[in-house]
Amino acid sequence: MLLSPTPLHIPDGFLNLVISLIFWVATISMVGLAISKTNKTLGEKQIPLMGVMAAFIFAAQMLNFPVAGGTSGHFLGGALAAMVLGPWAGILVMTAVIAVQGLLFQDGGLLVMGANIFNMGILTAVIGFGLYRMVGGAKKGLRLTIAGAAAWLATMAAALLTALQLWLSGTSRLEIVLPAMLGVHILIGIGEAVITVAALAFIERTRPDLLNAEKTAASGGRGWIMAGILVSLLAVLISPLASGSPDGLERVAADLGFLGDGQASSYQILPDYTIPLLGETALSTIFAGIVGALILMGLLVLLGRSLRKAGSGK
Amino acid sequence: MHIHAFDQFRAHASALHRLDPRVKVLLTVGYILSNALLPDGSWLAFAAAWLLLLWSNERAHLGLGYTFKRSFVAFPFAIAAISAIFSPSGNSLAEWNLGFVTLVPTDFGVVRFFSILVRSWLSVQMAILLVTTTQFPDLIHAFEHLKAPRTLTTIIAFLYRYLFVLTDEAYRLMRAREARSAGLPGFKRGGSLFWRAKITGEMAGQLFLRSYERSDRIYNAMLARGYTGHIRTLNPHTMQHSDWLTLFFSIPVLLLIQLIGWYR
Amino acid sequence: MPVKHPSTQQFILPDCEGDILKIEKLNFAYPDGHIALRDVSLNLCSGDKVALVGPNGAGKSTLMLHLNGILRGEGDLTIGNLPISDEQLPLIRALVGVVFQNPDDQLFSPTVFDDVAFGPLHMGLPEDEIYQRVAQALDAVQMADFGERLSHHLSMGQKKRIAIATVLSMQPQILILDEPSAGLDPRARRALINLLRELPQTMLVSTHDLHMVRELFPRMIIMDEGRVVADGPTGKLLVDATLLEAHGLEMP
Numbered sequence: 001m002l003l004s005p006t007p008l009h010i011p012d013g014f015l016n017l018v019i020s021l022i023f024w025v026a027t028i029s030m031v032g033l034a035i036s037k038t039n040k041t042l043g044e045k046q047i048p049l050m051g052v053m054a055a056f057i058f059a060a061q062m063l064n065f066p067v068a069g070g071t072s073g074h075f076l077g078g079a080l081a082a083m084v085l086g087p088w089a090g091i092l093v094m095t096a097v098i099a100v101q102g103l104l105f106q107d108g109g110l111l112v113m114g115a116n117i118f119n120m121g122i123l124t125a126v127i128g129f130g131l132y133r134m135v136g137g138a139k140k141g142l143r144l145t146i147a148g149a150a151a152w153l154a155t156m157a158a159a160l161l162t163a164l165q166l167w168l169s170g171t172s173r174l175e176i177v178l179p180a181m182l183g184v185h186i187l188i189g190i191g192e193a194v195i196t197v198a199a200l201a202f203i204e205r206t207r208p209d210l211l212n213a214e215k216t217a218a219s220g221g222r223g224w225i226m227a228g229i230l231v232s233l234l235a236v237l238i239s240p241l242a243s244g245s246p247d248g249l250e251r252v253a254a255d256l257g258f259l260g261d262g263q264a265s266s267y268q269i270l271p272d273y274t275i276p277l278l279g280e281t282a283l284s285t286i287f288a289g290i291v292g293a294l295i296l297m298g299l300l301v302l303l304g305r306s307l308r309k310a311g312s313g314k
Numbered sequence: 315m316h317i318h319a320f321d322q323f324r325a326h327a328s329a330l331h332r333l334d335p336r337v338k339v340l341l342t343v344g345y346i347l348s349n350a351l352l353p354d355g356s357w358l359a360f361a362a363a364w365l366l367l368l369w370s371n372e373r374a375h376l377g378l379g380y381t382f383k384r385s386f387v388a389f390p391f392a393i394a395a396i397s398a399i400f401s402p403s404g405n406s407l408a409e410w411n412l413g414f415v416t417l418v419p420t421d422f423g424v425v426r427f428f429s430i431l432v433r434s435w436l437s438v439q440m441a442i443l444l445v446t447t448t449q450f451p452d453l454i455h456a457f458e459h460l461k462a463p464r465t466l467t468t469i470i471a472f473l474y475r476y477l478f479v480l481t482d483e484a485y486r487l488m489r490a491r492e493a494r495s496a497g498l499p500g501f502k503r504g505g506s507l508f509w510r511a512k513i514t515g516e517m518a519g520q521l522f523l524r525s526y527e528r529s530d531r532i533y534n535a536m537l538a539r540g541y542t543g544h545i546r547t548l549n550p551h552t553m554q555h556s557d558w559l560t561l562f563f564s565i566p567v568l569l570l571i572q573l574i575g576w577y578r
Numbered sequence: 579m580p581v582k583h584p585s586t587q588q589f590i591l592p593d594c595e596g597d598i599l600k601i602e603k604l605n606f607a608y609p610d611g612h613i614a615l616r617d618v619s620l621n622l623c624s625g626d627k628v629a630l631v632g633p634n635g636a637g638k639s640t641l642m643l644h645l646n647g648i649l650r651g652e653g654d655l656t657i658g659n660l661p662i663s664d665e666q667l668p669l670i671r672a673l674v675g676v677v678f679q680n681p682d683d684q685l686f687s688p689t690v691f692d693d694v695a696f697g698p699l700h701m702g703l704p705e706d707e708i709y710q711r712v713a714q715a716l717d718a719v720q721m722a723d724f725g726e727r728l729s730h731h732l733s734m735g736q737k738k739r740i741a742i743a744t745v746l747s748m749q750p751q752i753l754i755l756d757e758p759s760a761g762l763d764p765r766a767r768r769a770l771i772n773l774l775r776e777l778p779q780t781m782l783v784s785t786h787d788l789h790m791v792r793e794l795f796p797r798m799i800i801m802d803e804g805r806v807v808a809d810g811p812t813g814k815l816l817v818d819a820t821l822l823e824a825h826g827l828e829m830p
Contacts (some may be wrong), residue, residue: 452686474688475686479730529683531683535678535686537648539745540672540700546700548691548692
């Protein structure tokens, strides 16, 4: 089979409704921001460029290379897309790719698409571009090294977040899914890093005009460096903490109301939340989802504002 | 090229094919949502949902088992849910001592595991039914009608158009690599893993540049036909009475499935 | 089948005194410094069918990109009586239809209908007229039933015909075609030649296919290294072995 589903494309059914909705809200806000940003910065040429680039990422994901024992390394491309096109365009390109994979090939679900886009398109763009932007003016060797590290870290962070989502949905046990996900992606991430660096080096050699420092700086403000470093640190800190003492993380999640011991209560996001009239039915689940989504939306609006400020202040 | 085999659309003159794509999108999402809302272990409701799916298959002139046969794409992912079997809640069913670790499957865990699997499997089938009965461009129109941002739907339209062109190009690159991947007796073949990944990266770079330059030519072709920065399309879809009817009748059906699930 | 020109007819200029298209001393250099056009001058009369030949890199494609203002070089370029300027650009793009060499670049929409409707839609025409023009254009290239087809399912010959339909739907006065017969098998090439013969528009066609030139175009222009090196009756130029050889061409 040519389109082998990567372990990061979550199908429908594996995430619960609340987690699905929360990440839909996060994704929709970021994509909305990306649309308004690219409209301003890229001009009328943006549409065909991003469209063909999305097809490029799609095709590049098919370029596989034999690793060992019949398995092959695959390419995600989120970090590379953000590095060469800028973070906003990168997010839109990856959104289109993941949407088409889910819709046309059932590679990743529809209700969970928000989470898939967030993990593989937005998180990878923040880490990939943020760290790359930091060394924008540096020498080629350093720049490519950081680009590779960023691509590896972006893959690991996507795997980490996927594992956390599966766990919070009550689909997987944290102490199993986390080391499994991270373990698999240590290797996949190295492939991602090498391909990203080789592709960047090739582009720089043949079309240096596409990758110069000014272009990188113009495509995303300094706020991205901060965001990239913060998210990377968060990922680096959570991984060993969670794999070292999953019980600790479990307790935190339980305190926050994510995890209960019963089946229906694993949906609850608000602590001690009950609506007597609705009881533990589908309705209360939806309601909890909406409330959780609203809270998150508020946080994202704040984040978006600060990003915009940081962007205009450059 | 064989890439066309990826296009899952099957042309038939069925009621389901004729249904407005918006309605099909809404019904698919509604169905998947309904599955997600059903509590674990509501096997009767899952069965009812599957019956609905079988009936839809038949209505689409595909044969009862059409989507079933194609529904195993999500299966590798089931591994992720296996650990749910050993959930700490519920009564233990057995104790498996593997030497370094003791696994305790619980009744709650087993129900949870199979519920996740069934939900996923039903949802995938409905998604397959959607693309089997709807041309992808119509699906894009549906999303435009449902107020998805124009920028995004246009990018997706371009992606769909050039997916086939660029994957062909990627295959040609891989075939060229294959054709030169020779070996001599007595020499180790294939180079290092690092080297292989690097070559793949350079192929990706090559593909990137070709795509970039192609987007320039496409932009010129668009300018030549009056493009000014705003994409316009004609969407010839209008909701018929039958479309509204289908939409309204499916709501009680999904509610009934929920009812079966929650009050068994 | 003749194509009617109801709405653009009024912009056409008086009887030909040479000039539905007039280029005088056009020069153009790409941003990287490469000089692509040097003092190019030429005229087209209404109804002319002219072949543009010359080796790769002679500047043919660059010249074509100037004819509806995608590239803007130095020199005078008028379409009808309209000089190329920002205000006139939309009108000029309606009058001059450019068909690019690779139909995969020209056909960028998912379905054939979307692609043929793209030009009329961006001209702001009312919906009925768009449908009518799409039907006419597809009819003119003998692909009437292909509206709902997906572009990536078409053969090369079909793609080339649809690519021509995408500009016919704009009802242009001048058709510019870049290597229309390249990459076609003999049968598809024959069908294309018959199609080009039937289209009534003024035509400037860049090509390496000198057999087609002899068959279709009474006048030919030879370009080399950014210059027009010959412009005259095809019958005369195509028998001038020294001239052809000097510019990398072979007598058909």
